[in-house]
Amino acid sequence: MLSRTADNLYWIARYMERAETTARLLEVGARIALLPSSGHGYRSEWDSLLQASGTALGFAHKYGDPVQRNIESYMFFDRDNVSSVASCLFRARENARIVRTALTTQVWDAINTAYQELRELERKPRSELELSRLTEWTMRHSAMVRGAIDATLLRNDGWDFLNLGYHLERADNTARLMDVKYYVLLPRVEFVGSGLDNYQWTTLLRAMSAHRAFHWAYGGEVTARKIAHFLILNPQCPRSLISCAYGTNEHLHRLARGYGRSTEAQSMARNMLAELQDGTVEAVFDEGMHEFLTRFILETGRLGHLVHEAYLSGDVR
Amino acid sequence: MGEASALTTYFNEMYQSDTVRLPYARLEDWTRSMPAELRQMKQAEAESLFRRIGITFAVYGEGGDPDRLIPFDMFPRVFTNAEWTRLERGIKQRARALNAFLLDVYGRGEIVRAGRIPARLVYQNDAYEKAVAGIVPPKGVYSHIVGIDLVRTGPDEFFVLEDNCRTPSGVSYMLENREIMMRMFPELFRENRIEPVDRYPDLLRRTLASVAPPKCNSEPTIVILTPGHFNSAYYEHSFLADLMGVELVEGQDLFVEGEFVWMRTTEGPRKVDVIYRRIDDAYIDPLCFRPDSMLGVPGLMDVYRSGGVSICSAPGAGVADDKAVYTFVPEMIRFYLGEEPILQNVPTWQCAKADDCKYVLENLGELVVKEVHGSGGYGMLVGPKSTAEQIAGFADRIKADPGNYIAQPTLALSTVPTFVEQGIAPRHVDLRPYCLVGERIELVPGGLTRVALKEGSLVVNSSQGGGVKDTWVLAE
Numbered sequence: 001m002l003s004r005t006a007d008n009l010y011w012i013a014r015y016m017e018r019a020e021t022t023a024r025l026l027e028v029g030a031r032i033a034l035l036p037s038s039g040h041g042y043r044s045e046w047d048s049l050l051q052a053s054g055t056a057l058g059f060a061h062k063y064g065d066p067v068q069r070n071i072e073s074y075m076f077f078d079r080d081n082v083s084s085v086a087s088c089l090f091r092a093r094e095n096a097r098i099v100r101t102a103l104t105t106q107v108w109d110a111i112n113t114a115y116q117e118l119r120e121l122e123r124k125p126r127s128e129l130e131l132s133r134l135t136e137w138t139m140r141h142s143a144m145v146r147g148a149i150d151a152t153l154l155r156n157d158g159w160d161f162l163n164l165g166y167h168l169e170r171a172d173n174t175a176r177l178m179d180v181k182y183y184v185l186l187p188r189v190e191f192v193g194s195g196l197d198n199y200q201w202t203t204l205l206r207a208m209s210a211h212r213a214f215h216w217a218y219g220g221e222v223t224a225r226k227i228a229h230f231l232i233l234n235p236q237c238p239r240s241l242i243s244c245a246y247g248t249n250e251h252l253h254r255l256a257r258g259y260g261r262s263t264e265a266q267s268m269a270r271n272m273l274a275e276l277q278d279g280t281v282e283a284v285f286d287e288g289m290h291e292f293l294t295r296f297i298l299e300t301g302r303l304g305h306l307v308h309e310a311y312l313s314g315d316v317r
Numbered sequence: 318m319g320e321a322s323a324l325t326t327y328f329n330e331m332y333q334s335d336t337v338r339l340p341y342a343r344l345e346d347w348t349r350s351m352p353a354e355l356r357q358m359k360q361a362e363a364e365s366l367f368r369r370i371g372i373t374f375a376v377y378g379e380g381g382d383p384d385r386l387i388p389f390d391m392f393p394r395v396f397t398n399a400e401w402t403r404l405e406r407g408i409k410q411r412a413r414a415l416n417a418f419l420l421d422v423y424g425r426g427e428i429v430r431a432g433r434i435p436a437r438l439v440y441q442n443d444a445y446e447k448a449v450a451g452i453v454p455p456k457g458v459y460s461h462i463v464g465i466d467l468v469r470t471g472p473d474e475f476f477v478l479e480d481n482c483r484t485p486s487g488v489s490y491m492l493e494n495r496e497i498m499m500r501m502f503p504e505l506f507r508e509n510r511i512e513p514v515d516r517y518p519d520l521l522r523r524t525l526a527s528v529a530p531p532k533c534n535s536e537p538t539i540v541i542l543t544p545g546h547f548n549s550a551y552y553e554h555s556f557l558a559d560l561m562g563v564e565l566v567e568g569q570d571l572f573v574e575g576e577f578v579w580m581r582t583t584e585g586p587r588k589v590d591v592i593y594r595r596i597d598d599a600y601i602d603p604l605c606f607r608p609d610s611m612l613g614v615p616g617l618m619d620v621y622r623s624g625g626v627s628i629c630s631a632p633g634a635g636v637a638d639d640k641a642v643y644t645f646v647p648e649m650i651r652f653y654l655g656e657e658p659i660l661q662n663v664p665t666w667q668c669a670k671a672d673d674c675k676y677v678l679e680n681l682g683e684l685v686v687k688e689v690h691g692s693g694g695y696g697m698l699v700g701p702k703s704t705a706e707q708i709a710g711f712a713d714r715i716k717a718d719p720g721n722y723i724a725q726p727t728l729a730l731s732t733v734p735t736f737v738e739q740g741i742a743p744r745h746v747d748l749r750p751y752c753l754v755g756e757r758i759e760l761v762p763g764g765l766t767r768v769a770l771k772e773g774s775l776v777v778n779s780s781q782g783g784g785v786k787d788t789w790v791l792a793e
Contacts, residue, residue, distance in 0.1 A: 313583030
């Protein structure tokens with residue numbers, strides 16, 4: 001397939017997944033803001049979220065103080081914010097429009113419907129739009145696109161590029177969401193293990209739609225260790241880092257087999273998976289959760305770069 | 318063209334005084350049996366189908382909604398088999414003559430030597446590409462998809478308004494209009510025996526494959542070259558690529574190496590044999606034409622010249638569809654084919670000629686004046702519809718550059734019943750069939766009918782408020 005087509009497919013998936021993450025992040029923020037106080041007033045949590053999504057500077061430039069309503073608008077609707085739900089959906093649809101022929105009608109329909117509805121939402125007064133409605137709306141459409149892909153798309157190399165996009169973006173996003181919780185939201189070490197600490201962890205699980213699943217899998221108290229195990233090392237959790245690593249490996253493997261050629265991307269993905277398979281929660285905490293996550297995010301970025309070089313750049317010889 | 322004068326009578330393709338013409342016989346009951354509510358429901362259904370499929374259309378320079386739809390009118394336009402047979406012969410004849418002309422003027426130029434067309438009109442023409450002089454493309458074909466715009470003024474009177482030898486667009490509407498009609502009104506297709514048009518993509522692919530370059534010695538790889546997804550016809554490009562099962566590429570996806578053109582794929586370079594390009598000559602190859610073009614492929618023309626790739630339509634084909642050259646198409650038919658033209662030209666005055674120019678300036682109020690290289694209904698004057706001020710302004714423009722203008726009488730375009738708010742009313746139509754020229758000449762029975770939706774209007778261009786209709790040819 002054309003490298004550019006593969007690139008478009010890959011980015012459809014990345015933007016759809018990113019839109020969903022931004023919506024989840026907004027939900028984390030809204031829930032945490034419901035807490036009476038965490039030492040600095042709720043404003044600082046919102047600020048932390050902006051920092052986590054890498055949009056704090058842009059927001060400050062446009063709005064100044066982090067007021068919740070403004071943050072909601074900025075992270076959901078604002079086209080100036082490249083990570084906003086609207087920006088991501090817009091670009092996912094733009095990529096899809098370019099490669100209409102590589103998609104089924106159902107997949108196109110799912111993406112296009114989300115876009116058309118978004119344009120209607122944009123015309124409504126903000127006061128009529130509850131945040132929870134917006135985040136649910138995003139997750140519903142993201143699920144519809146995902147479902148259309150799984151149910152109707154030909155299992156060819158295009159399908160692999162879409163899935164690579166999904167898994168790489170999800171790996172990056174899960175790691176970032178955890179890092180927000182661990183590093184940004186809880187700035188002072190005396191909070192670790194406190195009621196606030198646990199509340200935040202629970203909120204994080206909720207935002208990942210993994211709250212119930214976690215209790216089924218672990219039971220008892222919510223602790224940092226259990227959650228770290230669940231979100232990093234447990235292949236049963238669909239958003240865990242190891243699940244994403246299995247996903248990238250599977251699709252890179254299929255590509256290598258289909259094309260009869262293996263690249264650096266395959267070896268790097270294998271190594272990343274092997275590390276997680278052999279990993280323990282103790283090792284993660286010994287390295288330092290933040291340090292571990294930072295390293296993981298960087299490696300995921302490098303893997304993305306290798307995939308680009310090997311398949312998407314058009315310079316393959 | 319402007320408002321219809323109240324004195325003119327127009328040929329109504331369905332009703333002749335009180336009787337219904339034969340091809341429309343069964344549509345009478347159909348419209349009678351459709352109450353207003355049902356009609357509105359169907360119209361809304363059609364619109365949502367179009368929008369979901371994604372057929373939208375951007376109008377150059379108008380801004381506004383980039384996802385605008387071309388209005389679709391559900392009332393079909395119908396031809397009998399006999400009517401179509403004659404049209405088909407005329408269209409194929411014209412397509413053959415135009416290609417013979419192109420091959421000739423880039424070769425020995427016999428028609429010019431014979432004095433049947435002025436040399437200036439050919440060789441000084443902006444669309445004449447000196448860079449391709451002497452090239453004989455595979456099968457001698459320059460224009461592989463010829464779109465011929467026709468209007469009708471009476472039961473047996475058809476006129477050719479213009480020829481499109483480069484990259485005529487709109488064929489996706491022909492195909493989609495039919496799909497949507499079949500989905501919404503299957504009973505109509507059971508009651509009427511309507512010739513199918515869905516062979517078009519297959520015929521197009523075969524036509525393109527039949528002109529594979531000399532250096533291609535296996536099943537040719539065909540691609541469609543698009544300027545990109547911001548182009549107003551992008552939907553059509555991707556639609557055709559999909560139906561033919563070929564890649565849709567942009568200039569950046571192709572590169573030249575050795576004696577061939579290659580496309581960048583996830584598995585490495587793949588050789589390309591036939592390029593159906595939907596970009597203008599000027600943008601094909603920055604090394605040969607416009608150096609500032611970001612759309613083209615550097616070195617493409619060298620490969621083309623040496624027989625490593627075919628380009629459809631061939632660079633230079635535009636010289637045949639120029640509005641000044643148009644006047645000479647009947648002459649081409651006589652000269653190359655030794656036949657009399659089956660389809661007539663609209664009488665045309667060349668402002669480049671002093672006598673013609675004088676006549677045009679004196680009669681501007683009744684004429685339609687067009688730029689020689691204009692298209693899409695832009696930059697034209699419709700005399701009967703214009704104010705004295707507009708006419709005076711246009712007269713100045715003609716005097717300043719007479720060679721840039723031609724004029725034609727305001728034609729009495731036929732009408733077809735069309736759904737309007739109050740029910741059904743006659744609206745003016747034209748027709749664009751798409752003739753395919755390769756090893757063989759093919760024409761699917763149908764085309765794109767454009768309709769001027771505004772009451773009395775004679776302008777059918779979608780950029781000027783026109784819509785489209787499904788076009789039926791009845792089986793014998």
